[in-house]
Structure formats: structure tokens, C-alpha cells
Amino acid sequence: MFSYDWFHGAPYQEQIEEAKCRCAINHFPDVEDERRSEHEGIQRVYSELEVRTLLYLRDGFSYEVKQIADVGSKTHLVFECMPVDDQYKVGAFVVSLPYEEIVRVEVFAVHPKEKPEDFPQITGFRSHPEQHFDSRSTEPKPAKPR
16 A cells, blocks of 8 residues: 655655665675765766656556655645657646555666666556456457557
């Protein structure tokens, strides 16, 4: 069960920091634990890292969080998302999600020079997910043609 604390204040920031720390340390696996906090290379890599937050929903859709919105209501998550489709890349796209619809949150830290070429497919702007599941079967069936 997700809550407001997962996305605001210290808990969310801790998850971001954890991803960045682990990513920076992975670049220098031979540095001893007690030397990591002052290691110049680790600190440099850490400061250059980019972070992506991906939300996966119960219905198979997913969104990338651009920025969490600071709104009065705490009953649902409100955020500006990173648009995938060109028609949404103008202006700002703000999404409200009930917390119970979120099934997984991923915070991904990566150095800009090491970004993977094929990022996870963000499906929040599509009319339906790529695969649909028949409620009587565990086998996916192909998406309907558009």
C-alpha cells in the first residue's frame, strides 16, 4: 500500500539518494566502504547523475514523473509527467493518480554518458497497453490494431 510519504519529503528524497549513491559507488567497486564518502571520483560521478522516477499502474500503464506537484489534497498523487508523444510536449501535462492504482515505483539513477539507448516504454499516453490479458487466462493476447 502506497501513501503520501512515498512521494513527498524525506522518504522520496531518501529513495533518490539511495539510487544515486549506489550508482556512483558501482563506478568504483574497489573503494573501501569507509573511504567512499570522501572519494573524489565517487563524489564527481554522484553530482553528475540523472534520476528518473517511473510509476507502473494496475492497468498496465506507466508514467515518468517530471516533478511532484505540491497540492493541497493528499488523497492522490499529483505530478507533472514527462510526455512521450510529440503532441503533449508543449505546455505541461499534470496527472492525478489514486495511490492504490500504483503497483510499483522505480527510481533509476544513471550517468548521462551511460544512458541506455532503449529506455522503458512509458505507456501513460496510449489508448491501451501493448498487451491485454484475458481474465480467464494467464497468457497475454496481442494488442488490437489501431
